[in-house]
Amino acid sequence: MTPDISLSQVPAHARHGSSIGRPLTRREGVLKVTGVARYAADNHPAGMLYAVLAASRIARGRVTCLDVPAAMAHPGVVAVMTPANRPALALDPDAKLHPFMFRLDLLQSDAVRYANQPIAVVIAETLEAATEGAALLAPRYEALPARVGLDAGESFVPPVVGVGHPAEQLVGDVEAGLASAARRVDATYETPAQYHNAMEPHAVVAAWDGDSLSLDMPSQGMAMAQARLAGLLGIAPENIMIRSPFLGGGFGSKGLIAGPQVLGILAARLVGRPVKLVLRREQMYGPVGHRPPTRQRLRIGAGADGTLTALAHHALITTSTFDDFFEPAADASHTLYASPAIATSHTAVRIDTGTPMFMRAPGEATGSIALESAIDEAALACRMDPLAFRLKNYAEVEPISGKPFSSKALRACYAQGADRFGWAGRPLAPRQMRDAAGMLVGWGMGTATFPALMFQAEARAVIRRNGGGVVEIGAHDMGQGAWTALAQIAADAVGLGIEQLEFRSGTSDLPDGGIAGGSAHTATAGMAIHAAGGEAVARLAELAMDDARSPLFGAGNAGVVARDGRLFRRDDESRSESYADILTRAGLAQVEGRGKSGGDPAAQTAYAMHAHGAVFAEVKVDPDLGQLRVTRLVGAFAAGRIINPRMVRSQYYGGMIWGMAFALHEEAVTDRRSGRMLNANLADYHIPVNADVPEMEALLVEEHDPHVNALGIKGVGEIAITGTGGAVANAVWHATGMRARRFPIRIDDLV
Amino acid sequence: MSKIHVTTTVNGEPAEFLCQPGNSLLDALRDDLNLTGSKEGCSSGDCGACSVIVDGRLVCSCLMLAVEAEGKSITTIEGIANGDVLHPLQRKFLEHAALQCGFCTPGFLVAAKALLDHNPDPTETEARYWLAGNLCRCTGYDKIIRAVLDAAAEMRAGAPAGE
Ligand code: FES
Ligand code: FES
Numbered sequence: 001m002t003p004d005i006s007l008s009q010v011p012a013h014a015r016h017g018s019s020i021g022r023p024l025t026r027r028e029g030v031l032k033v034t035g036v037a038r039y040a041a042d043n044h045p046a047g048m049l050y051a052v053l054a055a056s057r058i059a060r061g062r063v064t065c066l067d068v069p070a071a072m073a074h075p076g077v078v079a080v081m082t083p084a085n086r087p088a089l090a091l092d093p094d095a096k097l098h099p100f101m102f103r104l105d106l107l108q109s110d111a112v113r114y115a116n117q118p119i120a121v122v123i124a125e126t127l128e129a130a131t132e133g134a135a136l137l138a139p140r141y142e143a144l145p146a147r148v149g150l151d152a153g154e155s156f157v158p159p160v161v162g163v164g165h166p167a168e169q170l171v172g173d174v175e176a177g178l179a180s181a182a183r184r185v186d187a188t189y190e191t192p193a194q195y196h197n198a199m200e201p202h203a204v205v206a207a208w209d210g211d212s213l214s215l216d217m218p219s220q221g222m223a224m225a226q227a228r229l230a231g232l233l234g235i236a237p238e239n240i241m242i243r244s245p246f247l248g249g250g251f252g253s254k255g256l257i258a259g260p261q262v263l264g265i266l267a268a269r270l271v272g273r274p275v276k277l278v279l280r281r282e283q284m285y286g287p288v289g290h291r292p293p294t295r296q297r298l299r300i301g302a303g304a305d306g307t308l309t310a311l312a313h314h315a316l317i318t319t320s321t322f323d324d325f326f327e328p329a330a331d332a333s334h335t336l337y338a339s340p341a342i343a344t345s346h347t348a349v350r351i352d353t354g355t356p357m358f359m360r361a362p363g364e365a366t367g368s369i370a371l372e373s374a375i376d377e378a379a380l381a382c383r384m385d386p387l388a389f390r391l392k393n394y395a396e397v398e399p400i401s402g403k404p405f406s407s408k409a410l411r412a413c414y415a416q417g418a419d420r421f422g423w424a425g426r427p428l429a430p431r432q433m434r435d436a437a438g439m440l441v442g443w444g445m446g447t448a449t450f451p452a453l454m455f456q457a458e459a460r461a462v463i464r465r466n467g468g469g470v471v472e473i474g475a476h477d478m479g480q481g482a483w484t485a486l487a488q489i490a491a492d493a494v495g496l497g498i499e500q501l502e503f504r505s506g507t508s509d510l511p512d513g514g515i516a517g518g519s520a521h522t523a524t525a526g527m528a529i530h531a532a533g534g535e536a537v538a539r540l541a542e543l544a545m546d547d548a549r550s551p552l553f554g555a556g557n558a559g560v561v562a563r564d565g566r567l568f569r570r571d572d573e574s575r576s577e578s579y580a581d582i583l584t585r586a587g588l589a590q591v592e593g594r595g596k597s598g599g600d601p602a603a604q605t606a607y608a609m610h611a612h613g614a615v616f617a618e619v620k621v622d623p624d625l626g627q628l629r630v631t632r633l634v635g636a637f638a639a640g641r642i643i644n645p646r647m648v649r650s651q652y653y654g655g656m657i658w659g660m661a662f663a664l665h666e667e668a669v670t671d672r673r674s675g676r677m678l679n680a681n682l683a684d685y686h687i688p689v690n691a692d693v694p695e696m697e698a699l700l701v702e703e704h705d706p707h708v709n710a711l712g713i714k715g716v717g718e719i720a721i722t723g724t725g726g727a728v729a730n731a732v733w734h735a736t737g738m739r740a741r742r743f744p745i746r747i748d749d750l751v
Numbered sequence: 752m753s754k755i756h757v758t759t760t761v762n763g764e765p766a767e768f769l770c771q772p773g774n775s776l777l778d779a780l781r782d783d784l785n786l787t788g789s790k791e792g793c794s795s796g797d798c799g800a801c802s803v804i805v806d807g808r809l810v811c812s813c814l815m816l817a818v819e820a821e822g823k824s825i826t827t828i829e830g831i832a833n834g835d836v837l838h839p840l841q842r843k844f845l846e847h848a849a850l851q852c853g854f855c856t857p858g859f860l861v862a863a864k865a866l867l868d869h870n871p872d873p874t875e876t877e878a879r880y881w882l883a884g885n886l887c888r889c890t891g892y893d894k895i896i897r898a899v900l901d902a903a904a905e906m907r908a909g910a911p912a913g914e
Contacts, residue, residue, distance in 0.1 A: 479854075
């Protein structure tokens with residue numbers, strides 16, 4: 001008999017004593033505020049050496065000479081690893097066995113394909129000696145002209161964009177829609193290359209013991225890193241132990257193991273001692289991914305009443321010369337605005353750059369700022385309020401597919417956000433508002449959206465006779481609060497208070513928690529935990545219901561509910577028994593459950609699944625100097641069930657600041673002659689600081705989604721970048737009447 | 752190259768270490784004294800993750816030579832709490848969710864402590880500009896400011912320093 005334990009699973013947040021939904025503080029918070037939390041680079045095994053990369057100063061060509069003797073002669077230098085002596089690999093780092101396998105630069109040749117590519121590694125007794133050794137290598141090069149920027153070569157249609165999406169998609173007849181439109185917008189927007197710039201540089205501390213490898217290394221995907229390393233090194237994945245208890249941010253750049261981390265591991269193999277390799281900040285602009293630049297053309301047609309007749313979105317993007325990552329920027333136009341005709345397309349140019357990579361809202365962020373700007377321009381062309389225009393074209397079904405949404409509380413987001421911001425009464429025309437100091441004031445808005453994805457994960461749950469429980473999953477906390485949110489789900493899954501639960505995570509010897517990316521970690525890992533806990537509870541229920549001495553004997557189809565360490569008969573809550581009593585009588589120390597998660601293909605076929613939001617921004621611009629400040633940001637987001645509002649609000653704030661930075665700050669500038677980045681440091685690559693940040697508010701809009709997964713969880717990590725960039729850009733236009741179509745917006749665009 | 756012997760005070764305790772003339776204070780703290788709470792985000796003075804207080808002044812320990820610590824008194828993140836009792840700033844950071852990945856957090860807490868040591872009643876603008884030398888890629892900053900102002904208010908009111 002399979003006991004019916006459904007009540008313990010839905011709706012978990014509504015139950016008495018439930019952990020889900022509570023704004024708990026971060027479980028590892030005390031470790032972090034006291035400096036005790038041990039990040040990868042804080043480890044220092046006995047006998048450890050330091051490795052420092054030498055990185056290419058040219059963007060294309062080859063290394064003709066490295067002064068290895070000079071480096072070796074420096075006191076403290078133990079070894080120099082170059083293509084000549086790098087330990088052999090079991091797999092060519094340029095092999096691409098599946099689309100998710102990205103090519104790595106592991107000293108396979110003297111060829112240079114981008115600036116800052118690793119060309120050698122110096123290993124020494126001290127960091128200073130290794131650094132000096134790397135400088136003494138004094139590389140010489142044979143350089144070829146670097147190909148830089150969106151116009152560097154012939155563009156082509158990529159085979160796919162993003163993760164296996166078609167590069168071109170079409171519904172309806174866009175040209176006919178444009179031809180019949182009463183109002184038209186045809187505008188081109190440019191976005192720059194950006195770098196993740198997690199505050200923690202990529203690091204690895206590697207120690208070999210025979211054919212076993214022990215690693216302290218920040219990772220958003222330990223199981224994938226394990227598999228990748230196993231292939232490269234020719235050892236069994238289970239011989240690789242990864243510890244990644246804390247990541248100092250990832251944002252996608254730590255999703256796949258980075259080349260320099262593998263080089264640290266190879267350096268340890270070469271010297272037969274533990275090795276620490278930490279990238280210097282300036283070395284992070286090349287081998288660890290970035291968001292590529294885009295040039296996007298939006299063509300929008302609308303009837304005189306503001307109803308869209310056509311939406312065409314083309315994105316030109318760059319990628320590297322040696323691998324295939326194509327930022328799916330135009331796909332942003334698939335989901336938000338109803339139009340009888342939609343065409344999205346991509347073309348790409350290969351340039352001398354490190355391969356671009358998933359960076360927080362890859363495609364969604366780049367596409368959103370262009371789309372939301374263009375929608376604003378279309379609203380103006382129709383002489384409509386931007387919010388009214390968006391409501392006029394509200395998508396009741398997903399425009400590109402015609403599928404119904406699994407849930408969509410975007411109207412509530414618009415209403416609550418607009419209300420809190422005070423949007424009503426905004427003048428249509430620009431340059432109408434001034435503050436007491438004479439600054440021009442502008443208000444803008446944007447719609448936010450991000451797909452609700454699910455990957456695969458596994459978890460293990462144990463309920464013990466002593467009244468405690470253990471849930472294990474190799475999940476990743478890169479700051480988003482996974483340990484806290486997943487522990488909350490785990491406590492509910494096994495029907496225990498969170499204090500009774502031991503939650504183990506962050507190492508690769510635990511069940512594979514999937515990848516922390518795509519804003520899908522809480523849903524994916526959470527569902528695996530939910531399933532594992534459900535199975536452990538089902539074991540207990542079987543024991544009780546089959547035992548004549550249990551008050552739950554024969555509960556059968558009525559089923560039981562698990563809560564606070566007890567099972568209750570669902571139809572009669574006065575009949576219950578503690579886990580401890582059930583296990584004691586059965587003579588068992590514990591029961592165990594295992595669970596897996598993955599998307600539900602039937603639901604995914606039937607429904608379009610997305611989180612939504614609305615962002616409102618106020619900016620003030622000095623009319624004479626063009627100086628610009630964002631003064632208020634209000635976002636309202638609906639993303640299914642919220643496990644921990646405190647963590648989620650934090651994610652939204654962080655995302656909104658990334659959106660603001662997209663509009664106003666971030667930009668990698670590449671020297672056209674050398675192909676080298678000119679601002680490869682945190683002084684010149686601008687990310688916002690405290691003094692740039694406005695008053696912020698993030699509203700959590702209630703949304704119940706019965707289809708995304710049994711817990712009703714969407715994702716919150718990336719959505720807030722989308723919408724915000726456009727909101728800020730539109731506010732700048734509203735303040736000044738000047739439409740900047742090249743991001744980040746500069747003072748010289750406004751005076 | 753011969754090493755230099757440095758005698759200093761760290762978090763109220765006498766400390767000594769050997770270093771080379773070119774070593775940074777950050778490296779001495781992290782590698783020689785095993786105080787790894789101070790982080791390296793850039794080693795160029797741009798991120799503030801390595802912030803420490805030296806004789807009452809907030810400095811980026813990545814920009815200070817280890818030998819300069821001779822005879823000085825240094826406060827690091829490890830010295831902010833009073834034993835097991837968290838400093839009000841630490842408690843308020845937790846309460847306001849003013850941290851995510853936590854990599855910037857030691858630097859922010861040390862910088863915020865230096866601010867409140869100088870100015871127990873900062874305005875929001877003063878706090879934002881004082882902390883403008885500390886970068887955070889995760890939190891969106893606003894909650895950090897709330898936490899600092901809230902801690903300052905609590906400390907001024909003389910509320911119990913821990914619980
Ligand atoms: S590490 Fe010292 S300021 Fe960044
Ligand atoms: S919390 Fe991650 S950098 Fe600040």
